[in-house]
Amino acid sequence: MSVRRLVGHEMRSLHSLGLWVLRRRHAVPEGALAVPYTGPQTAMMYGLLFVSLVETVMLALLVPWPVVHGVLLVLDVYGVVFVLALHASCVTRPHVVDADGALRIRYGGRFDLRIPADAVTGARVERRFPEGGPVLLGADGVLDLVVGGQTTVTVELAGPVEFVRPLGKRGRARAVRFHADDPGAAAAALTRGRRAPSPNQDPRGPA
Incomplete structure (x- = not known):
């Protein structure tokens, strides 16, 4: 199962290279x-790419x-x-x-979590520096999706949501933290979406 998921990650990354x-x-x-x-x-990523290119030239000589x-x-x-495709998958x-206000949190082709709008109760800018891998579930039930050693947005949830780790293991999180290059815009969009009336709701309120 893990091998199949790894192959799937690679295929999505290569597809992302074309999109890039x-x-x-x-x-x-x-x-x-x-x-x-x-x-x-x-x-x-570009540092790894440079090192790989230098290694290729040196070995050729x-x-x-x-x-x-x-x-x-x-x-x-x-x-x-591989390095190019991984970066491309994160960019695209x-x-x-x-x-x-529905939220989709991703890390390239390796992680994908969809959170419905009615499950989001709040969002705020909050910079943290968790220690460990890119997908961390703390003892308090908070899921951290870490990029570059940091997260910048915290999302509060109405109840636990289920997620799937890159190798297939499942977990449940009561809140989510992720990194956004512009955390203010992300938090504002989540807040606006949460306050907007649903498609079946009369924006004027009850009669």
């Missing part, structure tokens, strides 16, 4: 707010055996494509706040 070249985004509806989150990791050189070249090229798959 075409300057398109994945699943951002008209009227929704796209919330980028790649700011803290962009320099690191130093390895004298054609077969070994060919294998290493394939691995190095794959490494370069931003978080999304729908017009009604």
